[in-house]
Amino acid sequence: xxxxxxxxxxxxxxxxxxxxxxxxxxxxxxxxxxxxxxxxxxxxxxxxxxxxxxxxxxxxxxxxxxxxxxxxxxxxxxxxxxxxxxxxxxxxxxxxxxxxxxxxxxxxxxxxxxxxxxxxxxxxxxxxxxxxxxxxxxxxxxxxxxxx
Amino acid sequence: xxxxxxxxxxxxxxxxxxxxxxxxxxxxxxxxxxxxxxxxxxxxxxxxxxxxxxxxxxxxxxxxxxxxxxxxxxxxxxxxxxxxxxxxxxxxxxxxxxxxxxxxxxxxxxxxxxxxxx
Numbered sequence: 042x043x044x045x046x047x048x049x050x051x052x053x054x055x056x057x058x059x060x061x062x063x064x065x066x067x068x069x070x071x072x073x074x075x076x077x078x079x080x081x082x083x084x085x086x087x088x089x090x091x092x093x094x095x096x097x098x099x100x101x102x103x104x105x106x107x108x109x110x111x112x113x114x115x116x117x118x119x120x121x122x123x124x125x126x127x128x129x130x131x132x133x134x135x136x137x138x139x140x141x142x143x144x145x146x147x148x149x150x151x152x153x154x155x156x157x158x159x160x161x162x163x164x165x166x167x168x169x170x171x172x173x174x175x176x177x178x179x180x181x182x183x184x185x186x187x188x189x
Numbered sequence: 190x191x192x193x194x195x196x197x198x199x200x201x202x203x204x205x206x207x208x209x210x211x212x213x214x215x216x217x218x219x220x221x222x223x224x225x226x227x228x229x230x231x232x233x234x235x236x237x238x239x240x241x242x243x244x245x246x247x248x249x250x251x252x253x254x255x256x257x258x259x260x261x262x263x264x265x266x267x268x269x270x271x272x273x274x275x276x277x278x279x280x281x282x283x284x285x286x287x288x289x290x291x292x293x294x295x296x297x298x299x300x301x302x303x304x305x306x307x
Contacts, residue, residue, distance in 0.1 A: 063242075063243065063244070064243065064268075066243075066244065066247070067243070067244065067247035067250075067251075070247075070251060071247070071250060071251075074250070074251065084232070084253070088232070088251070088252065088253055091250075091251040091252075092227050092251050092252065095227065095247065095248075095251045096224065096227065099244075151223075151240070151242050151244050152220075152221055152222055152223035152224075152226075152238075152240050152242070152244055152245065152248070153223055153224060153244065155222045155224050155225060156224075157222070157224030157225060157227075157228055158224055160228075161224055161227055161228045164228065
């Protein structure tokens with residue numbers, strides 16, 4: 042597919058992510074991964090997108106009051122936007138440090154909240170932008186290039 | 190290393206994905222921190238964990254992990270196994286602890302699935 046049709050129109054996917062819904066957490070990322078597989082993207086790229094999307098989705102479930110996950114899939118890159126409704130990140134540099142976390146014990150018992158989420162996203166991304174502030178929502182813009 | 194052999198050494202009970210027993214894994218990742226697994230696990234790896242919730246299955250799915258070993262007989266709830274089945278994951282329950290599980294597999298030649306400084 043990729044070689045035959047380099048100019049295919051970007052495909053947009055949109056998902057609502059609920060606060061505290063640990064049953065469905067990961068469903069949106071799973072669907073994004075499935076679509077990328079069906080479109081024939083290379084395995085390592087799919088893995089990077091899936092991991093970044095999943096960490097972003099978990100962040101919405103764990104830390105926010107709900108939000109949404111969007112994927113824009115094009116021939117050159119995949120863009121993931123995770124947008125939530127607060128409470129925001131007061132100190133983004135601190136949140137980016139490996140090991141720093143504000144997650145409650147309940148979340149840690151599930152294997153998250155180790156302060157690895159945002160650094161993991163950074164490692165998977167070609168470009169990664171965080172827009173946030175205390176009392177505001179958070180927007181993560183993640184771009185992953187098909188060819189590095 | 191064949192998943193079938195791994196299951197035998199661990200006196201494992203296959204919970205889902207029995208059809209994958211003939212597959213090989215290239216390394217293992219043992220952790221209860223799912224973000225650590227997402228950051229470090231190699232492809233076609235085996236995940237050994239003391240957790241048994243839905244996020245373990247999701248993490249395996251995102252990381253292209255082929256099989257999960259649940260240690261110390263920590264049997265996952267039916268909905269967790271249902272998701273594992275849907276994602277075509279082999280899941281195995283072992284009575285051994287995390288430490289013993291890793292020891293048995295290491296003794297039999299399985300190595301860490303990530304660059305651990307060797």
